[in-house]
Amino acid sequence: MSLLELSKVSKAFNGSPVLCDVDLCIARGEFVAIVGFSGAGKTTLISLIAGLLRPDSGEVRLEGRPVTGPGPDRGIVFQNYSLLPWLTVYENIALAVDQVNPAWDATRRREQVERHIAMVNLTPARDKKPSELSGGMRQRVSVARALAMDPQILLLDEPLGALDALTRATLQDEISRIREETHKTVVLITNDPDEGIYLADRIIPLTAGPGATLGPSFTIDIPRPRNRKEINHDPHFKQLRRDVTEFLLASRHRPHATVTRKLVLPDIEPEDLNLPRSPQGGRRLPRRSHEIREEKVEIE
Amino acid sequence: MRSFKLDWLILPLLGILLVLGGWQAVSGRKAARKDAEGKVVSEERVGLIPALPSVVETWQASRIYILEPFAKRGEMDQGIARFTWYSLLLVAKGYGLALLIGTPIGFLLGLSKVFTKTFDPIIQILRPVSPLAWLPLGLVLFLDAGKEAGTLGALFTIAICSMWPTVLNTAVGVRAIPQDYLNVARVLKLSRTKTLFKVLIPATLPYMFTGFRLSLGIAWLVIVAAEMLTGRPGVGGFLWQEYNALVYEHIILSIITIGLVGFILDRLMSLIEARFKSI
Ligand SMILES: Nc1ncnc2c1ncn2[C@@H]1O[C@H](COP(=O)(O)OP(=O)(O)O)[C@@H](O)[C@H]1O
Ligand SMILES: [Mg+2]
Numbered sequence: 319m320s321l322l323e324l325s326k327v328s329k330a331f332n333g334s335p336v337l338c339d340v341d342l343c344i345a346r347g348e349f350v351a352i353v354g355f356s357g358a359g360k361t362t363l364i365s366l367i368a369g370l371l372r373p374d375s376g377e378v379r380l381e382g383r384p385v386t387g388p389g390p391d392r393g394i395v396f397q398n399y400s401l402l403p404w405l406t407v408y409e410n411i412a413l414a415v416d417q418v419n420p421a422w423d424a425t426r427r428r429e430q431v432e433r434h435i436a437m438v439n440l441t442p443a444r445d446k447k448p449s450e451l452s453g454g455m456r457q458r459v460s461v462a463r464a465l466a467m468d469p470q471i472l473l474l475d476e477p478l479g480a481l482d483a484l485t486r487a488t489l490q491d492e493i494s495r496i497r498e499e500t501h502k503t504v505v506l507i508t509n510d511p512d513e514g515i516y517l518a519d520r521i522i523p524l525t526a527g528p529g530a531t532l533g534p535s536f537t538i539d540i541p542r543p544r545n546r547k548e549i550n551h552d553p554h555f556k557q558l559r560r561d562v563t564e565f566l567l568a569s570r571h572r573p574h575a576t577v578t579r580k581l582v583l584p585d586i587e588p589e590d591l592n593l594p595r596s597p598q599g600g601r602r603l604p605r606r607s608h609e610i611r612e613e614k615v616e617i618e
Numbered sequence: 619m620r621s622f623k624l625d626w627l628i629l630p631l632l633g634i635l636l637v638l639g640g641w642q643a644v645s646g647r648k649a650a651r652k653d654a655e656g657k658v659v660s661e662e663r664v665g666l667i668p669a670l671p672s673v674v675e676t677w678q679a680s681r682i683y684i685l686e687p688f689a690k691r692g693e694m695d696q697g698i699a700r701f702t703w704y705s706l707l708l709v710a711k712g713y714g715l716a717l718l719i720g721t722p723i724g725f726l727l728g729l730s731k732v733f734t735k736t737f738d739p740i741i742q743i744l745r746p747v748s749p750l751a752w753l754p755l756g757l758v759l760f761l762d763a764g765k766e767a768g769t770l771g772a773l774f775t776i777a778i779c780s781m782w783p784t785v786l787n788t789a790v791g792v793r794a795i796p797q798d799y800l801n802v803a804r805v806l807k808l809s810r811t812k813t814l815f816k817v818l819i820p821a822t823l824p825y826m827f828t829g830f831r832l833s834l835g836i837a838w839l840v841i842v843a844a845e846m847l848t849g850r851p852g853v854g855g856f857l858w859q860e861y862n863a864l865v866y867e868h869i870i871l872s873i874i875t876i877g878l879v880g881f882i883l884d885r886l887m888s889l890i891e892a893r894f895k896s897i
Contacts, residue, residue, distance in 0.1 A: 368805065370801055370804060370805075387804075388801070388804045388805045388807070389805070389807060390805060390806060390807065392805070393805075394801075394805055396798050396801065396802075398796075398798050399798075400796075400798035400799065400801065400802050402799060402802065402816075402817065402820070402821075404820045404821075404823075413806065413816065414806055417806045417807070417808060417812075418806070467806075
């Protein structure tokens, strides 16, 4: 039985559809990447899974039970850094641990926090405030906080979207390593097909909105551990990347929006000085052109 | 460094000197009218504004209040620091009351649309009412308190006039809390109380302190009016008494004191505010 199941999930905001009939099954222990354009509805999708939003129709089920609200069994790393800025790294994670495990004694809770800070290599920064950390470090804290709740499933909403390429690569490897260590079920939202293919077991494109839905699921049969350099020459990787990208581009079914703008040219044409001057006017005189031309501008 | 000194020292000093110069120029001075033998017949004040004491006169009349700031010669004849202290005590009480009432109202406004729709109009109506209008009502409300009626009326007036910036800024702060923080609370299933103390209040603190600072400014503004009307000892009471006693120099002394104290209070609150803004 699948751990997470979405059936015919639809969501609209103020009457405009964002997601239409989304079906998704994720087995326990799977790492699934969902890739789509920005604005397609990726955050909406993950919020539905997290229970922060309720679907208009359809159902989200976790372990067969309908999801009715958010809960610590679905650890979520938000797209924006959502650490509480007045708490230190330790306190941010401790807030989650203390809340989720009220029955544990203080030592056990402290160990849980420390262990997860160490897991993301932030022990030296444990007493720093989020404002003193780089973007990459903040997202590591977010990941640690989500994992410290010991969730059934880890939801990552474009966790690396705001990071520079180098930090991004480092954190990708870190996510990969943590996943190997914890065997968590992971849903990774990304706008970068390469990232999804590099990290996940399966990659599913989300069509362009409005009314987006999930496309076919592409299984990634690249053995682990994967090597960032070698993977670029892997024919399977190249094929997947091409397929996913093509699917995404093709899903932008709408023609480009165009505006038609009238260009009014000056109502006069230059004198042709090569022609002989004639007293009747003729060719030499400036002519009214009465000409209005149109120009089409494509808007990306 | 040079421009630093210019900005922080020389230009402000220049401004003060210019104002003092202007004051001296328009103020009046004593002139004696003498008869033929040089005997003083009468004294009168001459100048652009004859009744306005000059800088020097103000200093001479005020020096005892400034140089012996803690002296107590009588109920309404005390050193300026003593008067200031009385005023500050009263302000502190009224201001504390304003924060105690205003902050929860601000939270309710920020959290509940229904509460906002219900009470926002009445708040907008009460907000611009002058302290001079509230004070008589305050005195009436506490008529039964006898001797304490003045104090209680003044407290009431300070509280009700100074709480609005706290109310409104707290409400704005609560509404400005990023959805992400609230989502964190929801995912963790924090209880209402925990959400309030662990998320809502810390996230709103910077806004609350802006409100607190503005409220303190108003509370200090109101104290003078309140003391004038109730005749309590304090800077404002002193000012009003000396106006009635025709000692105009002391009016100016009181004004300068009130301004300086207000300025210092605002600076102190700004420092605290900046600490909370930096998170
Ligand atoms: N709370 C909301 N209210 C109204 N519209 C929303 C809301 N959240 C998202 N949308 C709209 O839904 C669409 C998808 O948004 P989102 O899920 O954030 O996209 P993505 O995460 O893929 O960039 C966007 O057009 C956005 O404007
Ligand atoms: Mg998003």
